[in-house]
Amino acid sequence: xxxxxxxxxxxxxxxxxxxxxxxxxxxxxxxxxxxxxxxxxxxxxxxxxxxxxxxxxxxxxxxxxxxxxxxxxxxxxxxxxxxxxxxxxxxxxxxxxxxxxxxxxxxxxxxxxxxxxxxxxxxxxxxxxxxxxxxxxxxxxxxxxxxxxxxxxxxxxxxxxxxxxxxxxxxxxxxxxxxxxxxxxxxxxxxxxxxxxxxxxxxxxxxxxxxxxxxxxxxxxxxxxxxxxxxxxxxxxxxxxxxxxxxxxxxxxxxxxxxxxxxxxxxxxxxxxxxxxxxxxxxxxxxxxxxxxxxxxxxxxxxxxxxxxxxxxxxxxxxxxxxxxxxxxxxxxxxxxxxxxxxxxxxxxxxxxxxxxxxxxxxxxxxxxxxxxxxxxxxxxxxxxxxxxxxxxxxxxxxxxxxxxxxxxxxxxxxxxxxxxxxxxxxxxxxxxxxxxxxxxxxxxxxxxxxxxxxxxxxxxxxxxxxxxxxxxxxxxxxxxxxxxxxxxxxxxxxxxxxxxxxxxxxxxxxxxxxxxxxxxxxxxxxxxxxxxxxxxxxxxxxxxxxxxxxxxxxxxxxxxxxxx
Amino acid sequence: xxxxxxxxxxxxxxxxxxxxxxxxxxxxxxxxxxxxxxxxxxxxxxxxxxxxxxxxxxxxxxxxxxxxxxxxxxxxxxxxxxxxxxxxxxxxxxxxxxxxxxxx
Numbered sequence: 052x053x054x055x056x057x058x059x060x061x062x063x064x065x066x067x068x069x070x071x072x073x074x075x076x077x078x079x080x081x082x083x084x085x086x087x088x089x090x091x092x093x094x095x096x097x098x099x100x101x102x103x104x105x106x107x108x109x110x111x112x113x114x115x116x117x118x119x120x121x122x123x124x125x126x127x128x129x130x131x132x133x134x135x136x137x138x139x140x141x142x143x144x145x146x147x148x149x150x151x152x153x154x155x156x157x158x159x160x161x162x163x164x165x166x167x168x169x170x171x172x173x174x175x176x177x178x179x180x181x182x183x184x185x186x187x188x189x190x191x192x193x194x195x196x197x198x199x200x201x202x203x204x205x206x207x208x209x210x211x212x213x214x215x216x217x218x219x220x221x222x223x224x225x226x227x228x229x230x231x232x233x234x235x236x237x238x239x240x241x242x243x244x245x246x247x248x249x250x251x252x253x254x255x256x257x258x259x260x261x262x263x264x265x266x267x268x269x270x271x272x273x274x275x276x277x278x279x280x281x282x283x284x285x286x287x288x289x290x291x292x293x294x295x296x297x298x299x300x301x302x303x304x305x306x307x308x309x310x311x312x313x314x315x316x317x318x319x320x321x322x323x324x325x326x327x328x329x330x331x332x333x334x335x336x337x338x339x340x341x342x343x344x345x346x347x348x349x350x351x352x353x354x355x356x357x358x359x360x361x362x363x364x365x366x367x368x369x370x371x372x373x374x375x376x377x378x379x380x381x382x383x384x385x386x387x388x389x390x391x392x393x394x395x396x397x398x399x400x401x402x403x404x405x406x407x408x409x410x411x412x413x414x415x416x417x418x419x420x421x422x423x424x425x426x427x428x429x430x431x432x433x434x435x436x437x438x439x440x441x442x443x444x445x446x447x448x449x450x451x452x453x454x455x456x457x458x459x460x461x462x463x464x465x466x467x468x469x470x471x472x473x474x475x476x477x478x479x480x481x482x483x484x485x486x487x488x489x490x491x492x493x494x495x496x497x498x499x500x501x502x503x504x505x506x507x508x509x510x511x512x513x514x515x516x517x518x519x520x521x522x523x524x525x526x527x528x529x530x531x532x533x534x535x536x537x538x539x540x541x542x543x544x545x546x547x548x549x550x551x552x553x554x555x556x557x558x559x560x561x562x563x564x565x566x567x568x569x570x571x572x573x574x575x576x577x578x579x580x581x582x583x584x585x586x587x588x589x590x591x592x593x594x595x596x597x598x599x600x601x602x603x604x605x606x607x608x609x610x611x612x613x614x615x616x
Numbered sequence: 617x618x619x620x621x622x623x624x625x626x627x628x629x630x631x632x633x634x635x636x637x638x639x640x641x642x643x644x645x646x647x648x649x650x651x652x653x654x655x656x657x658x659x660x661x662x663x664x665x666x667x668x669x670x671x672x673x674x675x676x677x678x679x680x681x682x683x684x685x686x687x688x689x690x691x692x693x694x695x696x697x698x699x700x701x702x703x704x705x706x707x708x709x710x711x712x713x714x715x716x717x718x719x720x
Contacts, residue, residue, distance in 0.1 A: 092634045094662075097637065100660035168720070174718050176717045179714065199639060251655055251677040255658070291680040357710050359718045362712065366659050366680065368698070370681055536639075
């Protein structure tokens with residue numbers, strides 16, 4: 052393996068939604084060098100690859116940012132960081148404006164006002180939203196994009212960051228990147244649990260299968276504090292295609308209906324988790340399958356739905372056309388997905404201050420990887436990218452800089468390179484990376500509340516999950532990589548296993564059921580006011596320690612203390 | 617669900633390699649695009665949209681209800697022409713204007 056050493060003022064890990072917007076923001080300070088390290092290519096990488104068809108976090112006319120905070124708080128039943136939600140909400144419209152200027156098409160009425168969908172959404176043509184973002188980020192003269200480089204570890208000393216290590220996913224190159232500040236924007240974690248389509252279409256999942264929790268794993272391993280990993284996210288989707296249901300539910304007002312023709316959605320409540328839970332309960336009661344009732348829509352609405360889905364989830368349009376029956380003739384069957392860990396929808400992620408600085412000094416987190424601030428969606432991730440970027444500028448001005456070269460040693464670099472190389476040199480044994488991934492998904496499915504158990508778990512099952520995931524982790528070292536692509540897959544499963552451990556520890560720690568399905572604790576099936584607090588964690592000497600923290604609410608701002616830094 | 621790359625139509629421009637969010641498409645010894653792990657596709661269709669020669673099409677696996685139809689796309693200015701081709705050769709076309717916002 053060849054070694055390449057790079058040096059930059061700011062390293063952005065992950066060139067998706069938040070990462071690209073952070074780069075655009077840092078582009079205003081031409082004297083600061085910015086490097087985006089992206090494991091695929093920023094053109095379409097991350098959550099926005101296929102496109103989106105609405106901006107789901109927007110402050111519509113007559114509403115204020117606090118309304119959005121209140122909505123998200125209610126949806127998560129209180130376990131949110133109100134300071135983070137407010138600082139995000141205050142920027143939602145501004146970032147939308149930036150995107151429109153960059154070329155995003157937004158639907159307007161005859162008076163030139165945005166057309167809204169409900170209280171918080173506006174309608175767009177977002178098929179090309181990622182290329183727009185990627186081009187705007189790349190156009191900044193002080194921004195360099197390093198595509199096809201996968202970052203695996205931070206360089207940290209005394210709880211201060213100095214850069215990261217990684218490798219090229221195509222060529223045998225080991226990267227040492229020294230940076231004064233780092234923004235982690237790697238997204239959440241998919242692929243921890245056995246998916247809806249475990250066979251040929253195993254990657255037809257809600258969240259990008261390429262978001263493997265790398266940023267979480269790096270932070271966990273480096274001792275960063277994490278929050279609320281027990282608030283898993285489960286999406287309610289169209290059966291098989293795992294395409295969005297919101298477009299149908301909100302767009303043509305289709306209701307959730309069971310196989311007896313009863314509309315059940317109001318029976319269980321309308322929060323995000325209750326909508327999933329209602330469907331689970333109806334199925335369990337023998338009233339499945341469940342549907343979105345679309346058989347009353349017009350042919351014109353049907354044509355519009357075909358187009359809408361082509362702009363974000365083309366599988367669904369293909370399925371309708373291939374089967375010869377569109378939604379006007381046939382109700383759309385729905386199902387819950389496997390659980391994901393994703394800070395843009397629920398509150399799992401890095402424990403950050405209002406600047407989005409993590410508990411590792413100089414390391415910032417934005418988008419799905421950052422915790423405490425659910426319901427971010429696209430605009431919230433953009434807003435956090437901007438907040439983190441602005442905070443980085445302040446950090447670079449105020450902070451006395453120690454040269455990374457004085458911290459990072461040749462010995463450490465050699466050790467990391469040897470770790471990569473040993474996988475390339477390992478002979479292919481009986482166990483493969485694919486087997487380990489499937490086994491991990493099976494364990495999480497059956498013992499940590501996956502689809503198999505209707506998302507329920509108990510302490511006995513979680514104890515087994517922990518034991519079995521620990522055994523799997525011991526097998527990773529023996530895996531073999533024929534090329535760099537194989538090496539990437541080994542690291543992806545390695546990262547996911549670390550994330551699984553933290554998910555299990557958090558599920559064990561919260562002894563209540565506050566969110567049905569998302570965290571359905573069979574030992575403690577009720578909600579309990581004693582648990583109106585955050586479950587946080589930190590890895591110390593390879594062990595996960597649980598930390599409970601009081602809620603940040605009522606206009607208060609959380610700040611890191613010396614203890615957390 | 618995955619993509620099919622028709623080697624005869626591939627000109628080796630590499631646009632699909634750039635577009636894939638999963639870094640799944642590589643060049644073979646002849647410089648043509650190939651997908652190494654067919655079951656790792658997310659189904660975003662980014663590669664179809666980028667391909668200038670129509671070499672890439674998309675299909676549903678049998679596990680998703682697929683029965684052999686393919687989805688392909690041609691761009692003509694602001695119009696994207698999405699085509700669903702059945703195994704019997706019949707074609708259904710849906711045009712989507714890039715400048716039109718979603719109504720739902």
